[in-house]
Amino acid sequence: MSGVTIRNLGKAFPKEDGTMTQALEGVNLDIRDEEFICLVGPSGCGKTTLLRIIAGLETATTGSVIVDGRAVTGPDPKRGMVFQEYSLFPWRRVVDNVAFGLEMRGVGKEERRKTADHYIEMVGLSQFRDAYPYELSGGMRQRVAIARALANDPDVLLMDEPFGALDAQTRNRMQKELLSLWEKTKKTIVFVTHSVDEAVYLSDRIVVLAPRPGTVRESITIPWPRPRDRTSAEFAEVRRRVLRMIDESESAQ
C-alpha cells in the first residue's frame, strides 16, 4: 500500500516586502495506490509547490502529507522525482546516473550496474548506457531521468512537467512509453502538466487546481481503458470541460 494522503495542506512563501505569498491553502487529496494522477491548473497555482512538498523538498506551513502511513518530513528515495529541467548528472555516464540511488544505498558495483541496465533497457536506451548526458537528445535525457528514479524502486513517482520541453512528436511517444512503464511497474504516479490533452491521455484522475491561494477545485475521474483515442468525442468533451475550469479559475482573479 503506498497511497498518498494530503490533509489541509498549506504553504506560504515569504516575499521581499515582508508579506507572504499563499501558494497553497487547505489542499485535501487522497491518491490511491497505483493510481495515475495528473495535476493541472493555471500557471502559478501551486502545482510544483505541491509536488515538491510531497517529495519532501519543501516543508508545508500547515497540514500534512502521509505516504504509506508515514508523514513526509524530508526527501526520501521512496518518493522518486523527475524534474522539469534536465537533472542528469553530466559527469556520470547514463548507467552511473541510473545507478546513483543504488550507490547511495551502498549496493555493490556489479549489482547496481545490473539493476541499472535493467531499467535502461526498460526505457529503450541500452545502446546508450555508456554515453554521457550531453550526447543525448532531450527525450532520451528524460527517459534516463525516469529510469534513474525507477531504479530506486520508489512507492510514488513524482513528475513535474517532464515532457514540457520536448517537441510534440517526442512528447506523444514519451507518453505512450510512460504508460507502458507504469503498467509494468505499477507505481503510484503524480504527474504535473500544463497540457490538458496530456492529462486526459495519461491519467486515472485529473486534479484541477485553482490559484491564489492554490486549492483543489475539482477532481475528474477518467475511467476509460488505455490506449486512449485523442480524436474521440468523449476525449474532446473532457478536455473542453477541464479547459473551461482552468479558464474560469484564471479569469476569476
Add this chain to the structure above:
Amino acid sequence: MNQQTQKRLLGIASLAVVAIIWQIIAEYVVGRSFILPSVTDVAGAFANLLGSGTLLADTLVSLEHFGIGLIAAFLLGVPIGILMGWFRIGDYLLDPIIEILRPIPPLAWIPFAIIWFGLTTQAAGFVIFAGAFFPILTATYSGFRDVPKVFVEAGKVLGCDTSLELIRYVALPAAIPGIASGIRIAMGVGWMCLVAAEMFGVSNYGLGYQLWHNYYLHQMPNVVVYMLILGLTGLIIDRIFRNYVERQLLRWRAGEVA
C-alpha cells in the same frame, strides 16, 4: 597543405625571422653583448650551462619549490573553499579573514618566509603558496556556490542524506571544471612568484636565483637563457595540466575547458 601544417610552418618561419632580426640588431646596431646578447651568444651560453650540468639541477629545484607551493595551496584552498561555498556559517566566519589576507601581494610575504623557514625549499614554497592559494580558494568557493540547485535536489531525492554525501557525489563533481580553471590560474601566479621568491634570496638555487646571480656577474647571455627556460617550463606545465584535465577529468564536457 592542411591547416595544421600551415600553422606549424608559418609559426616556425615567424620565429626564424624574429631570431634573424634579433641577431642583426644585437650584432650590428647595439654591438654590446652586455646590453643585448645576440642569438649566437645565447646559444653558446646555453651550451655551456648545459655542459656544466647546473641547468637541469636548477630546473628541478624550481619545480620542487613550485610543487610544494602548489600542493599546499591545493590541500588548503579546496577544503576551505568548500567550507565557505557550502556552509553559510563557514562563509560568515572565514570571509573576513580571507578578505584581509587576499589583497596582500604574495611577494610581501618574502621577509616572513625567510624568517620562518630560513633559506629552505619550504620558504620558497611558502611564497608560491601565498600566490596560488587565493585563486584556488576563490574558484572552489564559486564552483560550490554555483552548483545548479536541481543537481542538489536530485541528489537529495535519490538518497544523499548528509552534507558529506552531497558534497562528495554532487557538488564536488559539478565544481571540478571551475576548480580546474582556478588551479590553472594559480599555476600562472605561482610561477611568477617562484621567480621573484628565488630572486629575492629565499633560495640559493633555482632558475630565478640563477637569473639574478648571473645578472650580478654581468653574464647577460646566461640571463637570457634562464628567462627563456622559465618561459618554456611555465608553458609546458600549463600544457600538461590542460591536457590532463581535459582527458581525465572533463571527458563529460562537450566543450573545451580551462
